Amino acid sequence: MKQVNLILQSKGGVGKSLLTWFLANHYSDNSNVLFMDVDESTRTSSSRLASILSSSDRSLFYPILNEQKKLEREYFLSLFERISNLETEVIFLDFGAPESEEFRKLLEYEISAEDLSIELSAMGISLALYIVIAGRDAFESCSRFLFSMRSIIAAHLEVKVLLNEGTFGGREDLNLVIERLSKMGVSPIYPFGNLGESQSGRDIIELISIGKKPENLSLAMKLTFRKAMNQIEALLN
Numbered sequence: 001m002k003q004v005n006l007i008l009q010s011k012g013g014v015g016k017s018l019l020t021w022f023l024a025n026h027y028s029d030n031s032n033v034l035f036m037d038v039d040e041s042t043r044t045s046s047s048r049l050a051s052i053l054s055s056s057d058r059s060l061f062y063p064i065l066n067e068q069k070k071l072e073r074e075y076f077l078s079l080f081e082r083i084s085n086l087e088t089e090v091i092f093l094d095f096g097a098p099e100s101e102e103f104r105k106l107l108e109y110e111i112s113a114e115d116l117s118i119e120l121s122a123m124g125i126s127l128a129l130y131i132v133i134a135g136r137d138a139f140e141s142c143s144r145f146l147f148s149m150r151s152i153i154a155a156h157l158e159v160k161v162l163l164n165e166g167t168f169g170g171r172e173d174l175n176l177v178i179e180r181l182s183k184m185g186v187s188p189i190y191p192f193g194n195l196g197e198s199q200s201g202r203d204i205i206e207l208i209s210i211g212k213k214p215e216n217l218s219l220a221m222k223l224t225f226r227k228a229m230n231q232i233e234a235l236l237n
Contacts, residue, residue: 001121001124001125001126002083002084002086002088002089002090002091002124002125002126003089003090003091003125003126003128004080004083004090004091004093004120004125004126004127004128005090005091005092005093005127005128005129005130006093006095006103006127006128006129006130007019007020007092007093007094007095007130007132008095008100008103008129008130008131008132008145008149009095009097009100009131009132009133009134009142009145010097010098010100010101010104010141010145011097011134011138011141011142011145012096012097013134013138014132014133014134014138014142014164014167015132015134015164015166015167015192015193016039016094016095016096016132017039017042017044017045017048017094018164018192018193018208019130019132019162019164019192019193020035020037020045020048020049020092020094021045021048021049021052021208022192022193022228022229022231022232023035023092023232024045024048024049024052024053024059025052025214025229025232026229026232026233026236027053027090028052028053028054029054030054030090031054031055031058031088032087032088032089032090033058033088033089033090033091033092034058034059034060034086034088034090034091034092035049035053035058035059035060035091035092035093035094036059036060036061036062036091036092036093036094037059037060037061037062037093037094038061038062038063038064038093038094038095038096038099039094039095039096039099040063040064040065040096040098040099041096041097041098042096043061044094045059045094046059046060046061047211048208048211049211050211051211051212051213052213062079062093064076064079064099064102065098065099065102069098069102070102071099071102071103071105071106073106073110073111076103076106080120080123080125081123083125084123084124084125100145101145104145104148104149104152107149107152107153108148108152112156113152113153113154113156113157114154114156116156116157117156117157126158127157127158128157128158128159128160129149129153129157129158129159129160130160130162131145131146131149131159131160131161131162132162132164133146133161133162133163133164133177133181134163134164134167135163135164135167135168135169135173135174135177136167136168136169138167139177143181146161146186147184150186160188160190160235161181161186161188161189161190162189162190162191162192162235163177163178163189163190163191163192164192164193165191165192165193165194165195165231166193166194166195166201167193174191178191190231190234190235191231192228192231192232192235193228193231194227194228194231195224195227195228196224196227198220198224199220200218200220200221200223200224201224203218203221204221204224204225204228
């Protein structure tokens with residue numbers, strides 16, 4: 001069974017591509033893992049991952065919106081047919097904000113999550129949704145998308161909720177949000193992006209922004225990077 005993971009959030013700038021970058025580092029030498037960038041507006045992941053992955057054909061750009069910025073239903077579904085014929089076992093799709101909202105509408109108005117899950121399973125595909133939540137003024141918008149998706153898909157698709165730690169006001173604020181979401185039935189919750197506020201964290205952000213492979217790091221950067229990667233390993237285990 002192939003595992004296809006959609007990285008989603010209808011609010012822009014919350015860390016979807018940041019999460020994808022960390023995932024690519026975790027799987028950098030694993031040829032059975034493929035990354036697809038479907039964010040037509042920025043193509044951030046496809047430009048950042050080239051130096052990280054072991055070969056260039058493991059990071060692809062695949063647009064799914066038409067000229068009116070609407071989801072091309074048939075084209076999008078044909079993507080899963082293409083995936084089913086790949087030898088790759090694990091695929092991550094990094095969605096932009098418009099693509100995420102269009103996917104939500106697709107499940108709400110055109111194809112039920114149950115029907116999609118059944119048909120994909122018959123094709124040998126298991127689908128999971130990675131929904132990113134950011135803090136501060138993005139939190140309410142991110143939460144609305146999360147709860148809307150949860151109500152639409154019910155129990156038919158796996159959902160993993162990821163909190164972009166760098167967008168919250170410190171560990172105390174992050175813990176309060178985790179407690180709040182847990183009381184609302186959201187579990188498990190996975191923090192990611194723990195780079196802190198030190199110079200080493202800012203240096204790693206700079207590496208990410210220019211799409212540079214994290215190598216020849218200072219000791220401080222190595223320890224900061226290791227802490228962030230431990231969060232990714234907790235997510236995947």
